[in-house]
Amino acid sequence: MIIISFVGFSNERKLIQKLLIHVKNTRITPMRLHRIYYPFTASLGDSVLIENERAHYIRNVLRLKAGRKLRLFNQQQHEYLAEITTINKKNIELKLLEAIQTIAPSKLDITLIQGLSKGERMDYTVQKATELGVNKITPIISDYCEVKLADKRLQKKLNHWQNIALSACEQSFRADIPIITAPVSLDDYCQSSRCGILLEPEESRNIHAISKHQWRQFHIVVGPEGGWSAVDLHKLKATGLKGIHFGQRILRTETVAPAILAAVHSLWGDFI
Known part of the structure; x- marks a missing residue:
């Protein structure tokens, strides 16, 4: 057996050590499929x-x-x-x-009625609601809404939100694309009776109070950054929406939608 010793050959030894480290750190990884x-x-x-x-x-x-x-x-x-x-x-x-084979759409047909909020907050809501399977997102303009969108800016915003939803579908392996509609006024929304959840911090009932309904098609209504006015709440409750609170802490408007969507999926949807 031949034994090769590198004693005395410091330069050669250092070169081999560097080569070994390079080989160890060079990993061939499979290319990601976008x-x-x-x-x-x-x-x-x-x-x-x-x-x-x-x-x-x-x-x-x-x-x-x-x-x-x-x-x-x-x-x-x-x-x-x-x-x-x-x-x-x-x-x-x-x-x-x-x-x-694509992933089946959510068995819950959820329309998110989201109080129109500023910039990245609305973007975040659209992204997370899409990942969590909503079928439709409709921004709503209420008394304390702080955002005003003119016609040109509105179309640009709708395209922007739709692109966010598409990217969220690509990332989450969702195959169905949610509909994002133009904002509606609260008065127009309240012209018809509604089935679903109204998020209201002052409400005494929590989500367990509505768990018996076993809804499959319903609305989730979330307020804007400034919350609901007393007039808003009166009109919304008159449509038949069920008011609930969502814990003792007051959540930001962009946090409410993903949190309540996760909760309803735990009750009736994909998480069970």
């Missing part, structure tokens, strides 16, 4: 041409190249393993290689 939404009608084996903002996102943000694979899903809740075949400055072409 999940992308795009409205298309193609079927397995077909090609899909992606244009505009989605093409920009794949090419310039994700920096994917020809030959890379990703998960592509559409508005019909169809999802495929797809491979990028052509990529240029105008569009990206993908081939649909394999159908992928």
Whole structure:
């Protein structure tokens, strides 16, 4: 047996130690499959041409190249393993290689009526409500609402919220896309009878008081940053909504929606 000793060869020994450390720290990890939404009608084996903002996102943000694979899903809740075949400055072409089973939508049909709040607070609400399975989000304008949206700014905000919802669907592996409607006034909302939950800190009942209802289609109504006025509460309760408090602590408006959604899923939905 031949024994090679590096005694006296300090430079060679240091070089080998560095090489060993480099090999140890270099790990080959599998490439992550990005999940992308795009409205298309193609079927397995077909090609899909992606244009505009989605093409920009794949090419310039994700920096994917020809030959890379990703998960592509559409508005019909169809999802495929797809491979990028052509990529240029105008569009990206993908081939649909394999159908992928999507996650079933929530068995609860929930509409979130959210008091219109400022900037990132509303963004956070849209993101988390989407991750937690709401079917529709409608901002509501009440007495203490601090946000005013003119027509041009309103359309820009709606597009912004829809993009946040799409990103949340991509991240959470949700296949159905929630509807985000234009804000409504509280008076218009209260024109019809409603079934659901009204969050009100001063209410004596808690969520256990409504657990017997076993609703499958209902509204959750959350106030804005300034809370509800007495007039707001009177009008909302007249629609048939069930008022409840949600613990002893006063939560921020952007915290309420994800918290109550998690609670109702624990009662009737995906968490049981």
